[in-house]
Amino acid sequence: MKRVVILISGGGSNMVALCESMVRDHPARPVLVLANSEDAGGLRKAADMGIDTAVVDHRPFAGDRVAFEEKLIETIDPYTPDIICHAGFMRILTEHYVTHYAGRMLNIHPSLLPKYTGLNTHARALEAGDTEAGCTVHEVTALLDDGPILGQGTVPILPDDTPDTLASRVLKMEHQLYPAVLRRFAEGDKTQVTLRDPTLPISAHRA
Numbered sequence: 001m002k003r004v005v006i007l008i009s010g011g012g013s014n015m016v017a018l019c020e021s022m023v024r025d026h027p028a029r030p031v032l033v034l035a036n037s038e039d040a041g042g043l044r045k046a047a048d049m050g051i052d053t054a055v056v057d058h059r060p061f062a063g064d065r066v067a068f069e070e071k072l073i074e075t076i077d078p079y080t081p082d083i084i085c086h087a088g089f090m091r092i093l094t095e096h097y098v099t100h101y102a103g104r105m106l107n108i109h110p111s112l113l114p115k116y117t118g119l120n121t122h123a124r125a126l127e128a129g130d131t132e133a134g135c136t137v138h139e140v141t142a143l144l145d146d147g148p149i150l151g152q153g154t155v156p157i158l159p160d161d162t163p164d165t166l167a168s169r170v171l172k173m174e175h176q177l178y179p180a181v182l183r184r185f186a187e188g189d190k191t192q193v194t195l196r197d198p199t200l201p202i203s204a205h206r207a
């Protein structure tokens with residue numbers, strides 16, 4: 001049974017979707033939900049699901065990323081994780097942390113990478129006049145929002161979309177994509193997961 005640690009910074013809706021998927025014949029189980037702020041709403045949700053929680057606040061380590069990451073590692077390693085899911089964990093991680101957990105880390109990013117790495121992905125997609133948007137689950141490497149892609153979920157952009165309406169549509173797709181990728185990853189299968197919102201036109205040229 002693979003042991004999964006989930007890192008969050010906010011409401012943790014992706015964390016909830018992941019934890020709710022790890023049941024019955026699923027090859028993994030959540031063992032810890034860790035947030036970088038005690039205000040993270042996801043902590044209560046995890047506790048209500050009976051999952052251990054921890055907080056490692058990044059602020060006391062202001063500027064010393066490696067010291068913060070050492071505290072993360074010290075808190076995480078007693079749970080002997082096989083997989084670490086970053087789910088809205090909004091801290092940039094250095095080579096130090098990434099090397100320590102190499103091959104075990106997944107992240108979800110709210111764009112169709114390699115488009116729109118970084119922040120404000122939905123506003124940028126709207127600004128660019130894109131007709132589709134989505135989310136990507138990828139392995140974490142030292143480069144921000146880079147790393148081998150394990151899955152993508154595509155949704156339509158509608159004419160009256162705002163960044164908020166698009167974010168909400170993408171978030172629903174995230175909650176489908178991340179659990180699907182985690183299950184495959186836990187089974188040792190890195191075949192890409194490709195999900196498309198059923199309202200999307202079937203575009204012939206897409207594989």
Ligand code: GRF
Pocket residue numbers: 008009010011012013014015087088089108109110135171174
């Ligand atoms: C999601 O949009 C995710 O793509 C991004 O941060 C948000 C996390 O939301 N990394 P939640 O905390 O999982 O609800």
